Amino acid sequence: MAYEAQYYPGATSVAENRRKHMSGNVEKLREISDDDLTLVLGHRAPGSDYPSTHPPLAEMGEPECSVREVVEPTPGAKAGDRIRYVQFVDSMYNAPATPYFRSYNAAINFRGVDPGTLSGRQVVEARERDMEELAKFQIETEMTCPALASLRGATVHGHSLRLPEDGIMFDMLDRCRLENGTVIMHKDQVGRPIDKKVEIGKPMSEAEAAKRTTIYRVDNVAFRDDKEVIEWVHAIFDLSTKYGFKPE
Amino acid sequence: MITSASDTENPVQVEIFPQRFLKPETAKNLINELSAVDGIMRAFVHGPRLPIEVPFGPAKGEIVDHKFREHISVADEDLELTVLVGRIRLELANEEVKQKVQEICDRVISCGFDLKEGLFLQTKQTVSDYARRGPDADPRMLGLADPKGKVGNRVCLLRSME
Numbered sequence: 001m002a003y004e005a006q007y008y009p010g011a012t013s014v015a016e017n018r019r020k021h022m023s024g025n026v027e028k029l030r031e032i033s034d035d036d037l038t039l040v041l042g043h044r045a046p047g048s049d050y051p052s053t054h055p056p057l058a059e060m061g062e063p064e065c066s067v068r069e070v071v072e073p074t075p076g077a078k079a080g081d082r083i084r085y086v087q088f089v090d091s092m093y094n095a096p097a098t099p100y101f102r103s104y105n106a107a108i109n110f111r112g113v114d115p116g117t118l119s120g121r122q123v124v125e126a127r128e129r130d131m132e133e134l135a136k137f138q139i140e141t142e143m144t145c146p147a148l149a150s151l152r153g154a155t156v157h158g159h160s161l162r163l164p165e166d167g168i169m170f171d172m173l174d175r176c177r178l179e180n181g182t183v184i185m186h187k188d189q190v191g192r193p194i195d196k197k198v199e200i201g202k203p204m205s206e207a208e209a210a211k212r213t214t215i216y217r218v219d220n221v222a223f224r225d226d227k228e229v230i231e232w233v234h235a236i237f238d239l240s241t242k243y244g245f246k247p248e
Numbered sequence: 249m250i251t252s253a254s255d256t257e258n259p260v261q262v263e264i265f266p267q268r269f270l271k272p273e274t275a276k277n278l279i280n281e282l283s284a285v286d287g288i289m290r291a292f293v294h295g296p297r298l299p300i301e302v303p304f305g306p307a308k309g310e311i312v313d314h315k316f317r318e319h320i321s322v323a324d325e326d327l328e329l330t331v332l333v334g335r336i337r338l339e340l341a342n343e344e345v346k347q348k349v350q351e352i353c354d355r356v357i358s359c360g361f362d363l364k365e366g367l368f369l370q371t372k373q374t375v376s377d378y379a380r381r382g383p384d385a386d387p388r389m390l391g392l393a394d395p396k397g398k399v400g401n402r403v404c405l406l407r408s409m410e
Contacts, residue, residue: 154305161296162334164269164316165359170332173302174314191307 007104010229014221017214021101024109026141030201037136040151040198042188043084043128050128052080074112076127086135087123087189088149089156091169094206094213094220095148101214102138110134120159121152139200142212146183147203150176153189167203176200259289260346261368264336264353267360269295274356275333276320281352283323283406287345288338292369292392295334323406330402337368 007022008015020026035046044051054060057078062068090097097105099122103115106124113134116123124134138144139151147168152158158170166178173191176183184197204212216223224230270278275293282288298317302310316332340346346365353361370391377385393402 154307155302157296162266162268164332165271165274170269170296172296172299172314173307173312174316177315187307190305191302191312192310 007108008229009232010226012221012226012229013211014214014216015226015229017096017212018101021097021143021214022104022108024105024137026143028141030140030146032136032139032198032200034132034136036198037132037139039194039196040185040188041084041086041132041135042153042190042192042194043082050076050079050081053082054080056080074127074130076130077112079127079129081127081129083125084128084131085123085125085153086131086151087121087153087156088138088144089121089152089159089169091148091158091163092160092215093148093163093169094209094215094217095159095169096145096204096209096212096214097138097143097149098214102143105138105143106134110137121156145204145209145212146176146200147178148209151185151189155191167206178203258342260340260343261366262338262340262346262349263362263364263366263368264338264349264357265362265364266334266357267362270333270357272316272318272320272329272333274358275329276322278333278336278352278356279320279322281356282336282338282349285345285348285352287341287348289341290339290369290388290392292337293331293333294337295331297331298329322404325404325406327404339369 005023008018010016010018038044038046057073057080088097088099088102090099090102099117099119102122102124103117106113106115110126110130110133112126112130114125116125124131126134135151143149148163150169150171152171152173152175155171155173157172161170164170168176168178168183173187175187175189175191176185178184179197182202183200185200186194186197188194210220213220216226264278279291279293282291298314299312300317302308302312317329319326319328321327338349340349346363350363353363373381373385373387373390377390381389389403
């Protein structure tokens, strides 16, 4: 029987969502065009060629190396793209993803990515077209709620603050707005105004966000309710303590 | 040297803590209603800052034009909201005023709120305040603005003290 990877223990909806994010088996909820994505990322003009830092690998003549023969380069590496980043911020108020699970998703399901996990934000650096592939995946699927998560390259403040009355996570640079029930971005991820309003999608209802979240909260699914998770957390803690113990 | 803004009968300090940040319209209604209540001696509006320009990063210097940065009119004074209203701290003359504040909050804030009693505003001048503001500083200004900031720009007197 083929081995099936088991990503996360637990029987609650939060544990199930964590498994979904890690395995990449997430539901697609919306679409964002390539040009719109390029516009909000702000690294190059939409429709323009990818600038490169070196010639395509095929033209460079790589040295003989068994590892290079085994590992197929990513499309971005093949073409010699620049390294560029995408950064997400997820609200503590039942946002679907958290920085850790965005990183797990990136590291497990995408090649050539360098995820950086911080308390309130998550950044991924990769070759430009590889990064765009990942950004598109995470924005279009249930990993992102347009109201509770946003693209923020700089000035990420807001993830731990109460939500404003309109339910859109506070942003000091006002990149996202709710217009006619849809969240639009009228600035790129660092806060520079862009030429058009990019529709990101409709916000999830409170009930739907609570259903899709990967965050344990006492007012939704409490961490202590998930007995299997607690058991594993205790087991790992126990083992790491014992293996770290070194009597002289 | 020690002068207190709370040298009245039984001053009470309360904090209004809404469950969500208030949009400018709700904040305006709330502040307006509170400004009409007799017995509120000092008020402090707190929340995350809404800058005019992007302060740092690649877009530094770009105009933000924040949707929440609005001018509101309170007791015939024009105020610009430089923060998104997250909590309002009040110094009240007595317990009866607290009841009025509670009623106003019940009426205006639709998203739920906490009204906590405690010590939220500075009441005594510290040595640093003395060094910064001198011996004749107005005790009502204590704790209302950043001592390093320009006090005149951020503190608003709605009613002169008789």
